[in-house]
Amino acid sequence: MSAPNALIELIKTRRTYYALNKELPIPKARIQEIVQEAVQHVPTSFNSQSNRAVILFDENHDKLWDITTATLKAIVPAESWEGTAGRMAGFKAGAATVLFFEDQDVVKGFQQNIPLYAENFPIWATQGGAMLQHTVWSALEIEGLGANLQHYNPLIDAEVAKTWNIPTSWKLSSQLVIGGRAGEPGPKEFKPVEEKVKVFGA
Numbered sequence: 001m002s003a004p005n006a007l008i009e010l011i012k013t014r015r016t017y018y019a020l021n022k023e024l025p026i027p028k029a030r031i032q033e034i035v036q037e038a039v040q041h042v043p044t045s046f047n048s049q050s051n052r053a054v055i056l057f058d059e060n061h062d063k064l065w066d067i068t069t070a071t072l073k074a075i076v077p078a079e080s081w082e083g084t085a086g087r088m089a090g091f092k093a094g095a096a097t098v099l100f101f102e103d104q105d106v107v108k109g110f111q112q113n114i115p116l117y118a119e120n121f122p123i124w125a126t127q128g129g130a131m132l133q134h135t136v137w138s139a140l141e142i143e144g145l146g147a148n149l150q151h152y153n154p155l156i157d158a159e160v161a162k163t164w165n166i167p168t169s170w171k172l173s174s175q176l177v178i179g180g181r182a183g184e185p186g187p188k189e190f191k192p193v194e195e196k197v198k199v200f201g202a
Contacts, residue, residue: 014138017146019183020094025144028057028096031178034139035098042132045124048110051132052101052170060164064099064175065092067159068152075155091150094179098136099160102129105169129173137176146181149174 024031035053044050056064069088076084091097102125111118137147153172160172 010138010142014141015185015188016148017181017183017185018090018148019181020090020146020148020177020179021182022093022095023180024095025180030143031055031096031140031145034143035136038132038135038139042128042135044128045121046110046114048106048121048125048128050103050106050125051129052103053132053136054099054101054164054166055096056099056164057096061094061096062092063163064097064156064160067163068156071152071155071159091148091177093182094177096178098176098178099172100129100133100174100176101166101170101172102126103167103169104171126173133174133176140176140178144181145178147176147178149176151175 032055035055039051039053042051065088068091069085072084072088073081107121107125110121114121133149137149140147151174153174157172160166161168161170166172
């Protein structure tokens, strides 16, 4: 048997933590450093560097989930609100949120400069964003944080942009809620890997 691969072991142990609190196990500066390094070094198609991120701590984090709660309150049926309200309270109970964006000006620039692949650049930008999200999520879990990834865009896009003066070209893609671990992740089930991977010539 080969020795364990540290990266694969990390991917296997990364989990979704919904029960969070505001007790960060590491300084805010370290969280900022992790996000900055990931944004700088996660690969992007044609080295486009279209990934963007905003980190919201403390009252800014709370404000985000107040915005999301108010937005959903206006559209979720009353009979379904209790469950939604509980989820919103769970996210707000965390300590911080990392907002992930893709800069559409960068994407459009590559579409114009390399028209042969114009249709692909939005797809590739999304793929680069996904790699960034997974990298930050995993890196923060190594440091002892819990996290869960949410997608309340585009419902909250306009209010987020107005509240934090986000450039108009930045398109929100996801929200990573982070905090101290106040509970354990739920069970995770897997379909047989043989259904998902095919090998030829081995």
